Amino acid sequence: MMKVFLVDDDSSVRKALTRLIRSAGYDIETFASAQEFFKSKPEAAGVACLVLDVRMPGLNGLELQQALRAANVTIPIIFITGHGDIPMSVNAMKAGAVDFLPKPVRQEALLPAIEQALARASRQDAEAAELIQIERRLDTLTPREREVMALVVTGMLNKQIAYELGTVEKTIKVHRSRVMEKMQVSSFAELVRLAEKVGIPEQNRSPGTSARR
């Protein structure tokens, strides 16, 4: 892991930056166009960042940034460009770019940017991995268990939940215990924190009078 993708239509730039980035100890993979990169499944690259030329024939760098965002690919991007202007750089940064460097690219600027981008990628990756873990557990819950969990983490008492769901306290206890087991937590505090992370009480439960028996 720790991979750097480089997308630039100028082969001499690719050659020079490849040498630089490789000598800094990173894995590097280059592409001559945004389309080519986009087809390479960058979402599966693990911890990686993207050094991206702005002006290219076909899809340009900023458009690729939008396309990646639209595809939910969160790889950190460092733009490089020979003919940029302020609005362009500002837009790129607003859209989440790590840096925006004028060409010719100085290694004292590029290498720290890459380091920072990879650090960000690493955090994002860890965060995403944790969320996936949690959602995987959530997927093992039955619909009823999910309902119970959503109410439990609000702090409601079992008897209140039972009334809300039109059943009895005993049943809630059973569901609740299965929720704890399936979510792999050993304390209620942990369950609350898990629920916070995935934003659990987000389901629009019908307000007011719900199903009674």
Place this chain on the structure above:
Amino acid sequence: MMKVFLVDDDSSVRKALTRLIRSAGYDIETFASAQEFFKSKPEAAGVACLVLDVRMPGLNGLELQQALRAANVTIPIIFITGHGDIPMSVNAMKAGAVDFLPKPVRQEALLPAIEQALARASRQDAEAAELIQIERRLDTLTPREREVMALVVTGMLNKQIAYELGTVEKTIKVHRSRVMEKMQVSSFAELVRLAEKVGIPEQNRSPGTSARR
């Protein structure tokens, strides 16, 4: 509330932008220098944003941005400049600027930026107000109660906490109940969430064997 501060050493710019901003329905207050603005207690301005010229005699805009950050003043900043370059704009954005607009400033660029900046200020203000509320309650806790709260929100049982703190379960119950009361929560789930917001288990408690009796 909803105030716009404008800092620019050029009085004709101040005049023109004041008219524009006022006509858009915002309160505006202008300053001819960064120092002047800095002395005006901007941290107490409520929901507000700052339109800031980069190049000024004395403290320049970017330096003011750093000074504000150092002073923990989080007012959103929109830079305006007549002689900017890409690295300058990128640095400003990295440091959290909302936008970075070239002069002459077009109102179609400035007004949306102000709107966005004020929206951000509003969120920050709400967030800060909530944290202050919580910390105010935390301040009413005795040292011991804080310790107990920190352990309680990890999900430990009263008896475990008692062992950890070298006392008995009964004592923990008392502290715990006072914590709930002083923090003004009616459920354990709420307490856990409050603790999350202020990052409660952050105190470096001595690891391993702690105080026994």
Place this chain on the structure above:
DNA sequence: TCCTTTGTTGGACTAAAGTCCAATATACAG
């Protein structure tokens, strides 16, 4: 010195939550 705050603890319960073992009822897939 006297009072307040803080930290403790006991007794006596009540309430809530959790556990084990069992048993029904329904819907659905094979």
Place this chain on the structure above:
DNA sequence: CTGTATATTGGACTTTAGTCCAACAAAGGA
């Protein structure tokens, strides 16, 4: 039709947590 997953419930307890009343000790201030 039969087995499985889901949802439900009872009984019988055990553990935990919470509540009310009372009391005591040490530290610090007024």
